[in-house]
Each structure stands twice: as C-alpha cells, then as structure tokens.
Amino acid sequence: MKKSTLILLKVLVWVACLYPVATLIYGALTNDLGPDPTKTITFRTGSTALNLLVISLGITPLRQLWSKLSWLIKFRRLLGLFAFFYASAHLMAYVGLYSSFDPNTMVQDILKRKFITVGVLAWLLLVPLAITSTTGMIKRLGGKNWNRLHKLVYLSVSLGIVHYWWQVKQGVLAPLPITLILTGLFVARPLLDWWKARKTARLRAAKA
Amino acid sequence: MLIRKSDSLYGSNIPSSEITPKDKWLNRRSLLTGAAAAGVIALGADRMAEVLSPTRSALAAGKLATVKSQLSTTGEELTLLKDVTSYNNFYEFGTDKADPGHNAGILPTRPWSVKISGLVKAPKVLDIDSLLKLRPLEERVYRFRCVEGWSMVIPWVGYSLSELIKVCDPLPSAKFVEFTSYFDRRVEKWTSESNIAWPYSEGLRMDEAMNPLTLLTLGLYGDVLPGQNGAPVRVIVPWKYGFKSAKSIVGIKFVDKMPATTWNDLAANEYGFYSNVNPNVDHPRWSQKTERRIGQPFYAQRHPTLMFNGYGDQVASLYNGMDLKKFY
Numbered sequence: 001m002k003k004s005t006l007i008l009l010k011v012l013v014w015v016a017c018l019y020p021v022a023t024l025i026y027g028a029l030t031n032d033l034g035p036d037p038t039k040t041i042t043f044r045t046g047s048t049a050l051n052l053l054v055i056s057l058g059i060t061p062l063r064q065l066w067s068k069l070s071w072l073i074k075f076r077r078l079l080g081l082f083a084f085f086y087a088s089a090h091l092m093a094y095v096g097l098y099s100s101f102d103p104n105t106m107v108q109d110i111l112k113r114k115f116i117t118v119g120v121l122a123w124l125l126l127v128p129l130a131i132t133s134t135t136g137m138i139k140r141l142g143g144k145n146w147n148r149l150h151k152l153v154y155l156s157v158s159l160g161i162v163h164y165w166w167q168v169k170q171g172v173l174a175p176l177p178i179t180l181i182l183t184g185l186f187v188a189r190p191l192l193d194w195w196k197a198r199k200t201a202r203l204r205a206a207k208a
Numbered sequence: 209m210l211i212r213k214s215d216s217l218y219g220s221n222i223p224s225s226e227i228t229p230k231d232k233w234l235n236r237r238s239l240l241t242g243a244a245a246a247g248v249i250a251l252g253a254d255r256m257a258e259v260l261s262p263t264r265s266a267l268a269a270g271k272l273a274t275v276k277s278q279l280s281t282t283g284e285e286l287t288l289l290k291d292v293t294s295y296n297n298f299y300e301f302g303t304d305k306a307d308p309g310h311n312a313g314i315l316p317t318r319p320w321s322v323k324i325s326g327l328v329k330a331p332k333v334l335d336i337d338s339l340l341k342l343r344p345l346e347e348r349v350y351r352f353r354c355v356e357g358w359s360m361v362i363p364w365v366g367y368s369l370s371e372l373i374k375v376c377d378p379l380p381s382a383k384f385v386e387f388t389s390y391f392d393r394r395v396e397k398w399t400s401e402s403n404i405a406w407p408y409s410e411g412l413r414m415d416e417a418m419n420p421l422t423l424l425t426l427g428l429y430g431d432v433l434p435g436q437n438g439a440p441v442r443v444i445v446p447w448k449y450g451f452k453s454a455k456s457i458v459g460i461k462f463v464d465k466m467p468a469t470t471w472n473d474l475a476a477n478e479y480g481f482y483s484n485v486n487p488n489v490d491h492p493r494w495s496q497k498t499e500r501r502i503g504q505p506f507y508a509q510r511h512p513t514l515m516f517n518g519y520g521d522q523v524a525s526l527y528n529g530m531d532l533k534k535f536y
Contacts, residue, residue: 035295037506
C-alpha cells in the first residue's frame with residue numbers, strides 16, 4: 001500500500017472514531033442530547049466501545065481470509081485504544097451521572113448488581129491491554145507473551161456483551177445483532193485455522 | 209449554555225398558580241430552539257424553520273374541553289410535549305424509545321371499543337365516544353415514574369377510573385381488575401423485537417382501581433392521546449411504575465383472583481404485581497432512590513424519587529399493614 005493511501009485511511013479512521021464523542025459534545029453544548037441526555041451519553045459511549053472492540057477483533061480473521069488485507073493490522077491498535085477510550089467514558093458516565101461520584105453507591109452497585117460487576121470487570125481487563133499497547137511494551141514483553149496477554153480482550157468483550165444483555169429488560173433483544181457478530185468471529189478463528197492447516201497439508205502432499 | 213429549569217421550581221411547596229400556563233408550554237419548544245439558535249452560530253437552517261413554524265402537534269393541541277382538577281399535581285415543571293411523545297415504552301411498536309413515536313400513528317383508534325367482562329352484572333361493550341362523554345374531562349397533572357429510572361410530569365386528560373367502574377356494575381366478588389391492551393400483529397409489526405407473550409395485560413386490586421387518583425386517560429396536553437402514549441384510552445396509576453398503566457385498552461375484566469400481568473410473568477423478581485414507586489426498594493439491577501427527569505440537561509437530571517411517587521397522602525392507606533419490601 002502506498003504511504004499516502006495509508007495516511008488517508010488513518011485520517012478517515014480517526015474521524016470515524018471521534019465522530020461519536022464529537023456528536024455527544026456538540027449535543028451537550030446545544031442541549032440537544034434527546035429527551036434523556038444521561039441515557040444518551042451512557043448508551044452511546046458503551047455501544048461504541050463494544051462496536052470498536054468487535055471490529056478490532058474482526059481484523060485477524062479478515063487478514064487470514066485474504067492476505068491482500070494484511071495491512072489492516074496497522075489499524076488494530078488504534079481501534080483498540082479508541083474502544084478503551086469509549087469504555088472509560090462509559091464508566092465515567094456511570095460514576096458521574098448514576099452514582100453522583102458517591103463511593104458508597106459505587107461499591108454497593110458493584111457488589112449487588114451483577115451487570116455492573118461484569119461491566120467494571122470488562123473495563124478492568126482492558127486496562128493492562130491499553131497500557132501494553134505501545135511498541136516499546138510489545139518489545140519489552142516479547143511477542144509471545146504480549147499475544148498471550150492480549151487474549152484477555154476476548155474475555156473482556158464477552159463480559160461487555162453479557163453486561164449489555166443483563167442491563168436490558170428481559171425479553172428485549174437489542175443486544176442480539178452484536179452478539180451474533182461476535183459469535184461469528186469466535187467461530188471463525190478455529191475454522192480458519194483448520195482451513196489453513198488443510199491447505200498447507202495439501203500443498204505438502206502435492207509437493208511430495 | 210442553555211439552562212432550562214431553575215432549581216427553585218423543584219419541590220412541592222409552589223402554588224398552583226405557578227404551574228406552567230398553556231401558552232408557555234406551547235411556546236417553549238420554539239423559545240428553546242430560538243435560544244439555542246442564538247447561542248450557537250453554526251446552526252443549521254432546519255432549526256430556524258422550527259422557530260418560525262411550530263410543530264403540528266403543538267398547533268393541534270387544545271382539542272378536548274377540560275376542567276381543572278383538585279387532584280392535579282402542582283409545583284412541577286411540565287415535561288415538554290415533544291419529549292412526552294417521542295420517548296416511549298410501547299414494545300408493540302418497537303423496543304427503542306423513539307420507535308413508538310415513529311410507528312404508533314397507525315393504531316386504528318376509531319372505531320374503538322372496550323369490552324367490559326368478568327364479574328359484572330351485565331357484560332357490555334363501550335365505544336370510545338361514549339367513554340369520552342361519560343364524565344366531564346379533567347386535566348390532571350401527574351408525575352410519571354418509569355421503573356427504568358426516568359420520570360416525566362404530564363398533563364393527562366380523563367376522569368377517575370372509578371366513574372367507569374361504577375357504570376360497569378361489578379359484583380361484590382370482584383377483587384381485581386384486569387386490563388388487556390390492543391394486539392394485532394398485522395398492525396403492530398414490531399412485536400417480535402421482544403420476547404413477550406402478547407397481548408399486554410396489567411391489573412390492579414379493586415381498591416387501587418377505585419382510588420380517585422387512578423385515571424381513565426383519554427388525552428394529554430389538552431388533545432386526544434397520541435398513538436405512542438396509548439391511544440385512544442389507557443389508565444394512569446400515578447403512584448405506580450409506568451408499566452402498570454396499561455395502554456390502548458380493549459378489555460377490562462373484573463376477576464376474583466390476582467390476574468397474571470405481562471412484566472410480572474416475564475421477571476417476577478424485578479416487576480412485582482404492586483410495583484408501587486418506592487425509593488427504598490431497589491430494582492435488582494439498579495437503585496430506585498433517584499430518577500432522571502426527562503428533558504433536563506444531563507448535569508441537572510437527577511432528582512430524588514418520592515415514596516408512592518409523592519402520592520402517599522392519597523394512597524399509603526391502601527397498603528396498611530403490608531410489608532412493601534415483600535409486596536414490591
């Protein structure tokens with residue numbers, strides 16, 4: 001890929017990732033966040049975090065499927081860090097707008113309400129991943145260890161989805177689409193591994 | 209920055225004369241948009257159009273003749289009509305809050321009849337016009353508290369359900385009232401978005417239904433009910449969480465046993481049959497101590513939730529001797 005194309009794509013991804021927070025800030029300044037601004041802020045930050053996580057998890061399967069798309073890897077860290085940014089904004093929305101910064105309320109909520117417990121857990125799991133996202137940290141940890149550590153993202157995103165299901169009312173199916181997409185990605189990995197193994201085996205057989 | 213509401217208006221010690229007059233709420237939307245337009249330079253022309261010509265719903269308001277009611281709540285700022293009609297839970301028309309506002313216009317509200325059945329002297333069918341004429345329509349401002357933790361203040365139009373119940377002649381053996389909502393999959397194409405056994409049904413104990421606060425509701429903001437708010441007839445039980453106030457009612461049945469109700473069937477641990485607004489009994493998944501008032505800016509949205517939604521004087525005696533933590 002040409003360097004100029006890459007730069008253009010990076011700019012586009014930045015714009016796309018900043019768009020949700022930009023609309024929230026604009027809406028807050030113009031008092032135009034809909035009838036329930038608290039919910040708008042909380043929902044939009046939370047769903048953007050989940051969407052970005054799921055998109056970032058789609059990159060590896062796509063690269064395996066089409067080697068032409070291998071440049072996608074250059075965007076994974078960016079998407080992951082933006083996901084962490086939105087997850088943190090989502091957490092802050094809870095801290096400020098739901099618990100009113102009251103530590104007692106927060107502790108009670110985390111202990112008593114399982115959807116909050118898993119939500120906080122999902123965010124906590126993202127923290128070490130964000131910290132070790134720099135090139136320096138990858139080198140320091142070594143590729144193998146880094147990869148192992150970053151498998152935590154699967155656990156985090158799964159907890160995020162559970163958090164979403166447990167938050168909505170029983171009978172509401174709004175979290176279904178993203179759940180299906182994530183399930184697809186989970187299934188895709190072993191399938192792709194198997195497919196690749198078969199291909200190499202065939203190639204070897206053909207050579208022999 | 210636009211600040212819509214002063215804190216001094218919150219509280220219940222304000223005389224009724226201070227409650228928002230009609231011309232004010234009719235104009236508030238355009239005033240607000242006007243102020244926003246003045247405050248933000250790079251504002252689109254579509255907003256200016258709204259300032260110049262108010263919305264259709266605002267113009268259409270004032271169709272129903274109403275009388276003032278002693279039972280009306282005072283000292284609260286009304287939630288804007290646009291918020292009352294664009295932020296709704298009416299899952300037959302979609303699960304997103306904005307869906308019913310877009311989809312519920314197709315509710316065939318005329319002709320409309322309500323079947324009165326069960327433990328009554330004689331079952332009967334009442335059409336919507338006879339319900340509109342049965343008693344003088346009153347304007348009743350009530351706080352409306354959703355179990356999800358948000359609230360509004362809405363000027364409903366109707367009369368006490370007890371007036372209708374008297375006409376229904378229930379037998380002494382009738383202990384509960386069961387409401388059935390309209391259900392037609394051909395009209396309500398969104399019912400599969402949720403995993404609910406339709407039709408929606410709700411119920412009240414007889415003494416709750418007979419309490420004068422329980423409103424047979426035929427309109428809001430001086431006009432007939434918009435589809436998304438439960439057209440053409442619903443109940444409003446202001447001291448209970450919103451889902452107890454069944455919408456678009458087609459059946460009222462008098463029964464001797466506590467009826468099955470939609471949300472209680474789905475999750476009995478979260479939605480009790482009584483579901484009185486109670487800041488001391490948390491929903492399993494969130495606290496009910498506070499609520500978010502719809503239409504206020506995010507930094508000023510939180511308000512304390514009142515016991516029985518502030519209607520304890522009129523209704524607390526209905527639950528004398530009952531453990532409200534057990535009978536949530």
